[in-house]
Amino acid sequence: MDWKAQLDPKRLPKHIAIIMDGNGRWAKQQGKPRMLGHERGVHAVREVTEACTEIGIEHLTLYAFSTENWNRPKEEVDALMSLLVSSLRAELNTFLKNKIRLRAVGNLASLPQSCQDELAETMKLTESGDKLELILALSYSSTWEITNATQLIAEKVKSNQLAVNEITPEVFAQHLTTAGIPDPELMIRTSGEVRISNFLLWQLAYAELYFTEVLWPDFGKQELVQAILNYQQRERRFGKTSEQLNDSSNG
Numbered sequence: 001m002d003w004k005a006q007l008d009p010k011r012l013p014k015h016i017a018i019i020m021d022g023n024g025r026w027a028k029q030q031g032k033p034r035m036l037g038h039e040r041g042v043h044a045v046r047e048v049t050e051a052c053t054e055i056g057i058e059h060l061t062l063y064a065f066s067t068e069n070w071n072r073p074k075e076e077v078d079a080l081m082s083l084l085v086s087s088l089r090a091e092l093n094t095f096l097k098n099k100i101r102l103r104a105v106g107n108l109a110s111l112p113q114s115c116q117d118e119l120a121e122t123m124k125l126t127e128s129g130d131k132l133e134l135i136l137a138l139s140y141s142s143t144w145e146i147t148n149a150t151q152l153i154a155e156k157v158k159s160n161q162l163a164v165n166e167i168t169p170e171v172f173a174q175h176l177t178t179a180g181i182p183d184p185e186l187m188i189r190t191s192g193e194v195r196i197s198n199f200l201l202w203q204l205a206y207a208e209l210y211f212t213e214v215l216w217p218d219f220g221k222q223e224l225v226q227a228i229l230n231y232q233q234r235e236r237r238f239g240k241t242s243e244q245l246n247d248s249s250n251g
């Protein structure tokens with residue numbers, strides 16, 4: 001049977017966000033250095049991105065490097081930055097072929113110049129991709145993002161470009177690094193950790209959360225389908241009652 005045949009095409013999330021966790025533990029289980037786990041993590045990124053284009057997901061956000069990850073040993077941080085640059089280079093043709101548009105969110109100015117340049121180049125070359133928007137969260141944390149948005153808004157109020165009573169949830173969202181991207185309906189975290197870890201706190205307000213024990217390097221198409229199937233079984237009420245939802249779907 002087709003691997004995605006069980007999915008209901010009418011109830012797909014438009015946007016899936018993933019905390020890719022467990023690369024280090026995967027490597028440890030194999031008795032290998034942590035970086036091998038990250039390299040295998042890139043294979044999982046490729047497989048999941050390809051699956052999203054085949055299923056018809058429109059936006060995929062991957063938590064690739066958090067603000068807190070800067071506290072890791074310098075060798076691991078440097079190696080992760082190099083892996084990001086080499087992966088972007090290696091995947092460019094696949095992005096173009098599959099009409100994938102790359103976007104990055106986070107405190108991008110804090111990344112090494114080589115990463116900023118590679119990201120800018122890849123984003124420019126893929127900007128016409130209209131099948132899937134692949135969003136990498138890099139040097140990202142929600143506390144940074146929300147503080148940054150507040151500073152941007154405060155500057156506008158100070159210079160009379162914005163009145164205090166014009167600060168609505170919609171205006172606030174336009175000052176987040178994710179401006180213009182619809183909120184994720186489904187957030188997946190691998191490796192058995194049951195935390196949000198400073199990821200998209202504003203944007204996940206109504207997301208369905210899915211946690212799996214599978215370590216990120218072992219996460220692939222089948223696991224993605226499992227997560228979406230689980231999502232499709234949930235009743236999304238947005239604060240309403242089940243009866244209200246059933247009434248509006250019947251009438």
Ligand code: FPP
Nearest residue numbers: 020021022023024025038041042064084087
């Ligand atoms: C979490 O595993 C993973 C990361 C901090 C980095 C994720 C990076 C990649 C998959 C590679 C580069 C990404 C792209 C998009 C090319 P962990 O190290 O926290 O694992 P552990 O909790 O088992 O130690």
